[in-house]
Amino acid sequence: MTHAPETALQPMGARRFGRVNWLGLWTLALRENRRFLAVWTQTLLAPLVTAALFMVIFSLAIGPHRGAVMGVDFTTFIAPGILMMTVIQNAFANTSSSVVISKVQGNIVDTLMPPLSGGELLLGYLAGGVGRGVLVAGVIAAGLWAGLGLVPEQPLWLIVFVVLGATLMSAVGLVAGIFANKFDQMAAITNFVVTPLAFLSGTFYSVEALPPTLFAISHVNPVFYLIDGVRYGMIGVSDSAPLLGLGVAGAVTLAVCVIAWVMLARGTRLKV
Secondary structure (H helix, E strand, C coil): CCCHHHCCCCCCCCCCCCCCHHHHHHHHHHHHHHHHHCHHHHHHHHHHHHHHHHHHHHHHHHHHHCCCCEEEHHHHHHHHHHHHHHHHHHHHHHHHHHHHHHHHHHCHCCCCCCCCHHHHHHHHHHHHHHHHHHHHHHHHHHHHHHHHHCCCHHHHHHHHHHHHHHHHHHHHHHHHHCCCCHHHHHHHHHHHHHHHHHEEEEEEEEHHHCEEEEEEECCCCHHHHHHHHHHHHCCCCCCHHHHHHHHHHHHHHHHHHHHHHHHHHHHHCCCC
């Protein structure tokens, strides 16, 4: 009497490729990055043009009439804020659009059926959002160097905050995409949550000039610390201590990633 090999006697649903499905994770990450690279004129070139328009408009309208801000001229002051604002908007758009489009088209099952855990799904989606955010930051930084001669004074801090900001907003986009079932719901989240957080976070002004109430509210906004950290990395000045910003932004990023992981692991609003 022959017996089946011991390796074949596995419980139903057991993973046969180890603790991490590296092939599946790599495939998902590659798919998410190819999504935005396939339309690079929209995802990389368009943000550069938008950032350049912001710089030109504010420089012409306010720059000549505005004195130095925190010891630097106004155009130099707003450049890092515009860079970071563009990064977080694109990182958010990458993950949120990926999930919502899959849900609307009905092919989200193609992502859920493969043997990928909640953590692997999270990392795969984040890889696309962070990849797009970092590339956008690199393109805009190159434009700032070519147009204004800006060279990062603290490049390590700049990289850390760009990656952290892209990770945070990619996770926020993932949560928003899971929650939204229609494009108009996604548009509402973008218009009433993401855009105000980006604009009211010291992008175009120093929070030191705000009244006490708004000053306190600004320090509750995690995007403020991201923009402030990028400003420190780019021009060496900031409204708050970089270590404080790193701690706050890191804690919020971890919390949002955990929420996204739980939703993916449970299939919340994804499984019909």
